[in-house]
Amino acid sequence: MSAGVKEPHAVTLVSVDASGDPTARVLILKDVSPEGWQFASDASSLKGRDLAARPDAALN
Numbered sequence: 336m337s338a339g340v341k342e343p344h345a346v347t348l349v350s351v352d353a354s355g356d357p358t359a360r361v362l363i364l365k366d367v368s369p370e371g372w373q374f375a376s377d378a379s380s381l382k383g384r385d386l387a388a389r390p391d392a393a394l395n
């Protein structure tokens with residue numbers, strides 16, 4: 336935000352399912368800490384199920 340980037344909290348999160356098929360979607364990033372990335376969502380969503388089964392992801 337201090338650098339003047341517009342919408343600095345809008346990110347694309349890519350998760351993969353158990354077969355390795357990726358899915359990308361836009362999220363609002365709430366925080367970044369040594370523990371990882373924090374965003375609000377529903378554990379029963381596709382991303383929630385993907386990350387529960389396979390906690391590998393990319394964030395842009």
Ligand SMILES: Cc1cc2nc3c(=O)[nH]c(=O)nc-3n(C[C@H](O)[C@H](O)[C@H](O)COP(=O)(O)O)c2cc1C
Nearest residue numbers: 345358360361362363374375376377380381382383
């Ligand atoms: C600008 C924008 C911000 C969004 N922020 C969130 C968010 O913070 N959390 C969330 O669960 N979905 C958010 N969504 C909706 C997701 O992109 C996605 O459609 C939804 O979470 C379902 O994803 P999934 O079925 O792949 O799990 C946002 C969408 C847009 C366009």
